[in-house]
Each structure stands twice: as structure tokens, then as C-alpha cells.
Amino acid sequence: MARAPKKSGPRAAKKIEKKSRPGKKVLDGSQPELLKYYRSMLGIRRFEEKAGQLYGMGLIGGFCHLYIGQEAVVVGMQAAASPVDTVVTSYRDHGHMLACDMDPKGVMAELTGRKDGYSKGKGGSMHMFSREKNFFGGHGIVGAQIPIGTGLAFAHNYLTDGGVCHAYCGDGAINQGQVYEAFNMASLWKLPVIYVIENNKYGMGTSIERASAVTELYKRGESFGIPGEQVNGMDVVQVRAAAELASDWCRSGKGPYILEMKTYRYRGHSMSDPAKYRSKEEVSQVRQETDPIDTLRTKILDAGAANEGDLKEIDREVKAAVTMAAEFAQQSPEPEESELYTNILA
Numbered sequence: 220m221a222r223a224p225k226k227s228g229p230r231a232a233k234k235i236e237k238k239s240r241p242g243k244k245v246l247d248g249s250q251p252e253l254l255k256y257y258r259s260m261l262g263i264r265r266f267e268e269k270a271g272q273l274y275g276m277g278l279i280g281g282f283c284h285l286y287i288g289q290e291a292v293v294v295g296m297q298a299a300a301s302p303v304d305t306v307v308t309s310y311r312d313h314g315h316m317l318a319c320d321m322d323p324k325g326v327m328a329e330l331t332g333r334k335d336g337y338s339k340g341k342g343g344s345m346h347m348f349s350r351e352k353n354f355f356g357g358h359g360i361v362g363a364q365i366p367i368g369t370g371l372a373f374a375h376n377y378l379t380d381g382g383v384c385h386a387y388c389g390d391g392a393i394n395q396g397q398v399y400e401a402f403n404m405a406s407l408w409k410l411p412v413i414y415v416i417e418n419n420k421y422g423m424g425t426s427i428e429r430a431s432a433v434t435e436l437y438k439r440g441e442s443f444g445i446p447g448e449q450v451n452g453m454d455v456v457q458v459r460a461a462a463e464l465a466s467d468w469c470r471s472g473k474g475p476y477i478l479e480m481k482t483y484r485y486r487g488h489s490m491s492d493p494a495k496y497r498s499k500e501e502v503s504q505v506r507q508e509t510d511p512i513d514t515l516r517t518k519i520l521d522a523g524a525a526n527e528g529d530l531k532e533i534d535r536e537v538k539a540a541v542t543m544a545a546e547f548a549q550q551s552p553e554p555e556e557s558e559l560y561t562n563i564l565a
Contacts, residue, residue: 230466253519256455260290260512260535263314265541267325270330271499271546273547274490276528279330282359283344286314288485291511293318295458296478297384299466303382305353305375308318309389311417311484312357321356323544324500333551340554340564362503364387365414369401372412372475375422383411383469391422393501394435397509399443402475406443409474413465416477419453424496435478452480478485483509 249381250337267285274283281349286293300306307380308315314324321337329336337347345359355371368386375382393416394397405412416436420427427434446468450461458480463473465476483505487494494502519525 225322225427251524252298252514253456253522254529256294256459256534257512257515257519257530258486259294259297259318259535260322260455260515261534262540263290263294263539264512265319266317266327266426266544269541269545271329271486271490272281272375273327273331273548276339276467279344280332281343281345282310283330284488285486285490286311286484286512287504289417289419289480289482290314291455291458291515292452292480292482293413295388295455296413296415296423296462298455298459299462301377301382301384301466302354303380304353304466305368305371305382305384306356306387306388307355307364307384309361309364309392310359311389312345312347315357316349316354319349319350319352321354322351322410323540324547326545327548328551331548331551334554334555335547335551336544339558339562341558362398364388364391365392365398366397366401367403368412368414369410371477372405373408375411376408381470382467383413384413385413387417388417389422390416390418390420390427390436391425391430393439394422394431401437402440402443402445405475406440406445409472411469411472413462413469414445414475416479417482418479419482421484421488421496423488424492424494426496429496435479437477440475440477445477447477447479449479452482453511453514454512455497455511455515480534482511495512516564 224553229362265286270279270283271285273279293315305317306319313326317323324339325335329338329340329342330344332340332343334340337349345357348356365386365388368384371384375384419437423428426463437449440447448461451457461478465478468476485502516530
């Protein structure tokens, strides 16, 4: 009988153990870290809900893509990151900024086009950056961040700093040609980059089944020799575990890795999208059965890591912080007209 082909990737490269890098605690479902993840995920959701309100009031202009429903992905990935790691993503980027520990006040001020925003009010929702936090931006061109992330991984490799780039894209962007050019280069040069595909089932308004001949997106790197894994992106603990293994793979010099995060967005593609391409029943079912915050809440309570009162207190603190960020943004002045002529080439 012929033997089955050997699998590639970190799960095949070494026996799976409940072990992580020095300084990282093992996740066993009862650790205090779970409360940190809960606070971070809840902070992202409350922030995005507030951003939606401000958009409806006309205080946020242009496009605004909310991350509600996908919070476990970036929080789980950042839980496995080191201080030298870099992050680059697409236009659905507010959650990534907050998970990278960027100040909510500065993020909200940028959303409202104010002087105290991270890009001085000139970037808005889709284009803000923080060199201090190693966050290299949300990018409005579909798929354009993947070559940039590959370049960041090249820099980590060149500087031998031990860093890994987390380059995020969606299931819509994965069909762009430049993504595969980047895959080829990353594999050829064995660059330390984790390509995180946030598969929320809909690229704008088109379901993945109508847009992709192969819907198992973690397999998209096979022809380049890039291993991949599909992960339950609605469970922060599972995301964290997969991120640890992928990070170890990249840091050991074996090249890039793909993580397909099966997740879901509750709102439309952007604030201007009524999302009529899916039923209310579908969205309601996901929220009731697999909501990432509710899932984590249950884990925390079952493990005895906190009680209902503790979690309510976290909710109050998070709401207060988001309210403060919104007030700060509205009180921040608009940029001076002279800002039109700064940070340009000519």
C-alpha cells in the first residue's frame, strides 16, 4: 500500500506541544491572559460601534470599513507577536491598530480628520500608520499591502532582527496577481512573513464560492512551497495557538506561512453597504452561535478566570475609554490649510 504524502508546515516539522517561546505562558484556557484578550476584543468592538455612530452623524467622511465580528483574529495574532514584529493590513484596519496598542484617541481623531490623528487628519480611516508601534498602515488598494508586507519581511531578514511580518488580506484580495508575485519572492528568499487571510466569506458583496475556484485559501501557497493552515478565526485561543506555531516556523528560517482565518463580519463591506447579498438570518445565526467575544466570555467563566461582575467592570472601563476617545476626536482641531503642502515629494 502506498504511503500518504508527508505534510509540510510547523505541525509536521515538530511534534505539537503545549510550549511557547521564552517569556510566553502556555494557553490552557484558565490563564489571566484570557482577560487581556477579552478586554482587547471588547475594546475593538466598542470602538467600532462608536465609529459607526460618528459616521452616521457625519463626523467621519469617506469610506469606513468596520471590523465587528473579526476581533479574535488580530488579537490572537498579536498575542503571539514579539516587540520587533511588524504589521501591515488593508482598509479594514482600525482593529489592527488597537491590537497593536495604538492610542484609541489618536485613531479616532484620524477617523474624524483631526490634527491630533495618527496621520495628522490627512489619512482618514484607510491610511494611518505608527512607526513607533511597527504598524505600517492600512492600504486602500486591494492586495497592495501583501507586497509591502513581503518587503517588511525582507527587512527583518536583512537586519537579522528576529522579526516576523504579519501581512493581512481578505478573501477578495487573495485573487489579485500581485499577491502571488509576493508569495513567489517570499518563498524563494525564505522570508519571515505570515500571510493572514481573513476569510469573512464575502469580498465586498460577492461570496467566496462565486469568486474563487478553490475556496480552501490556505492552499494558495502550495505551488510556491508555502505551507498553510485553516484556523477557526472566531476563537482567539485557537488563533493564538496557530500564530505561535507559524511564528516559530518563520523565526527558524523556514520561510513564509499562510494562516486562513475563517471569520465573519457583521456589518456591510463598508458603512455605505446595505449588505443585501446575505440574509439577516445568516448574520443572526453567526452572532448567536460563534460570536468571538461571547465564545471567549464562556471560556473565562467556565475556567473560573473571572465572574460576571468582573466582566461587567471591564465593559464599563472599555466604554469609558471609547467615549473619551470620541470626545477627544471631536475637540481636536482640524488641520491647518498649510498641511496640504507637507509630507509631499514636490
